[in-house]
Amino acid sequence: MVKSIPKMLKIGSDKFETKTTQMADVIILGAGPAGLSGGYELVKRNNKHVFLFEKDGQAGGISKTIKFRGCFFDLGGHRFHTDLPEVSGLWEEILGKDFLVRKRLSRIYYKNKFFNYPLTLANAFFGLGILESLVIVSSYLKSKILPSKNEKTMEQWVSNRFGRKLFKTFFKTYTEKVWGIPCDKLSSDWSAQRIKNLSLFEAIKNSVLPRGKVKAKTLIDKFYYPKYGPGMMYEEMARKIVEYGGEVRLDSSVRELIAEGSEIKSVLIESDNKMGRYLAKNFISTIPVNQLVKMISPGADKHVIEAADGLRYRSFISVSVILKCSNSFPDNWIYVHSPEIKLGRIQNFRNWSPFMVDEENKTTLGLEYFCNENDEFWKMSDDEMIKLGLEEFAKLNLIAEKWEFLDGFVVRIPKAYPVYDSSYIKNMKIVRKYLDTFSNLQTIGRNGMFRYNNMDHSVLSGLWAARNVLGEKNDIWDIND
Template identity: 30%
Template sequence: MVEGAGKRAVILGAGVAGLATALRLAEGGGWRPRLLEREDRPGGLARSLHFRGVSTDLGPHRIHTEIPEVQALIESVAARSLVRLRRSSHIFLRKKWLTYPPRPLELLGALGPIRMARFGTGFALEKLRPRPAQETYESLMRAAFGGPLWEFLLRPYSAKTWKIDPGELHADTARVRVSAGSLGKLVAGLLRREQQGAETALREFRYVKGGAETLVRHLWAAAHAAGAELELNTAVQELELDERGRVRAALALRRPAHGTAEGADQRFEGELFVSTVPLPILLGRLLPQRAELMAAREAAARLEYLDMAFVCLIVRRKVITGDNWLYFPEPHLIFNRGYEAKSFDPAMAPEDKSVICLEITMRRGDALARESDALILQTATEHIVSTGLFRKEEIEEGLVYRIPYAYPLYKLDYDVQLGKVLAGLRGLGNLVTLGRQGLFNHNNMDHSIWMGLQAADKLNSYETAEAVAAWYDRADDFKRMRIVD
């Protein structure tokens, strides 16, 4: 860093993006990073849940990356904890369990030759249609899979997952997230293997024994050894702006420690601020309100995130399915996807039990989001039992865990609104926002780590204002990262 050693960097959020940023800043020697985390442990979205002697990730955080820098970091901090697994996944469709991604011959047996012929004809006809002037998620998916398959399977699954009419989703949703690639690729998969680096779904992946929090512990240990500090149970209430419009301090409330009656107000001053919190929250914390941030604040309010509820069930079986991922596209089932923790690491549950976690997306304020945990648990239990995976009497216990702002919702105008937000934040001169929530970016865990490393490299190499400007100049690059399911 050019400006002199030991400057203070305040990082909001100790998820993998924040931890990677802190580690690289501390290694550079010019910054003294301090992480502020509202929870009682680091990890953010990459956390594990423990109850009644079992453990499960909140979202199955497999280790797979096409970014050499991230691969090298993970190897350096967690090599002894990594295991290699062969992927096993199924999809529940029309009361049948099919391999996922679907195999055409398997689909043929499940759906019949007439329906499959319609899928093929529809795919061919779609190739003859002129492309619309403005692509949407729906238009790209139709082009990739054909109208009949889109209407039969992909439209209802998309509406169920994103809780919005698929015609109102931006095309970027399809560009980064299509697991099967296209109907053509699906068929080609019968004839040849996908080339490395062009996979549309993983065949093998690595996992950190003990769950995502093991990697988080390794990242934090490395960051701490390099000189970073961590404040837990510390919720930022305000980012105080000075007379020039730069961030001067983070004002936080430290949650009461066990056995104490009150929390304590804290003030953390710094020359640099890095945020990984959701953009509407970030813009609301920048005070006093300034006219030049008004457009950014209004745009942030138009950005919408999906909340998620995780229904975790302990089942009295050694193994439920052995699958890593289970997919539930049909609308009558409340959950979109499930996973069995022991299929990633057998030590996640006792030998005679297993735990399955079911993901439910919801839009803030909708009827589902307002339902009680008890009703969501009851409904999810009835629905998963109806699939035949196990009997209700085999369930020992269940719970519901909710995560707000879990995933950005790419509505048609999201890129316009996001551009206004980032333009406003750029003008502050000493604040960088990154990560899935902080950059409103569909990504995997390795992408968030890479964002932290890239931001820190710039901040270690240039004057702060120059580095911040360079960061926002390349924000669009992260929209091109490809998600491999």
């Protein structure tokens, strides 16, 4: 499938051996949902000379599933939901009957009580008591009469729609755990994308009226989920790409993109301690955009590098544990709002799919923490993290019966969330202007676009990028805008 050019290269340090240069039509950098969807679309439309390079040993990106001692662990919990027919069609085409429909139950833990999430009227007011409920209603009315004129920050955006009191009760602590910055420093763009079309009035309407046509994104009470977790979807996609004649190379890190004028000509890939040079006509990248900018040679101007450096990501750690215990709790996941507990969210994988756990008397959990790459928490040993996770989990008294810890592991995800701070729009403008100078390079996906994409947005960006290569003119930046 691949044309080999018998030309030997000597690259950089002596650590690397030389390797034959190889040629493809399209090279895709990263085999997460975005890259794989692009690759699949291309090979399905008969473009066989497609190479995907993935630095990890497994396809799927953040949406991969890890198998450990017979059980399956999602990194986070990945609901498959979309209002994009071409994405749902693709997901069904890939997995068919292994794509299960699951019921959603998620709650908020706050001040030793559980509240339904999405919030329901009776439950929230009953849980908070009459006095606090009255304060919430009056604060909501105040926000309607005297809203913040300026809606620049997350705090202003949410307070305008829910009132300040409800913002402080149900949004502030959790959001600050996730982002690690105060809500008045977080741009309103995140809320606008994430809590689309939802207000206290909508939430009340949805909790009182029968669940029919619920429009707001956060209020979906059913979702699709692959039998063995999200990784099953993307591993199957990778398998199909290879079956159709494309190549998916795992354990292959992109190190450099070499440009000549307005075109990227080749990439240097490090794999197995060797460096290989690959040429192509088109390049599609899902690599974090701040890293991509610095991989292109000749190097970008100083102001572009500075803008790229200004783009920050929040990291995520999943402490995955197996407990001996058959009756756990009914939720798919629980948000831990209580500020005295560092733990942010708990996943109960059996409730995502019963096939995730191999024995009836086991419960598997994902205990989720948010932090910055290389901060104190990030550097804690795996054993310390598992110990802390179990201690914090025990404090919540979620499982009534006696349970026992069997085993566990920790996954650190360095660039899980693009941070929408006050300078990201300005920085992205500079970075995009620079990347637009390359006529044959498209940047897609969550980190490639520096956008809070769900899987469906990333998948669509892959499909559109592939079709652009084939002559269509889709504006990828319209996705999830």
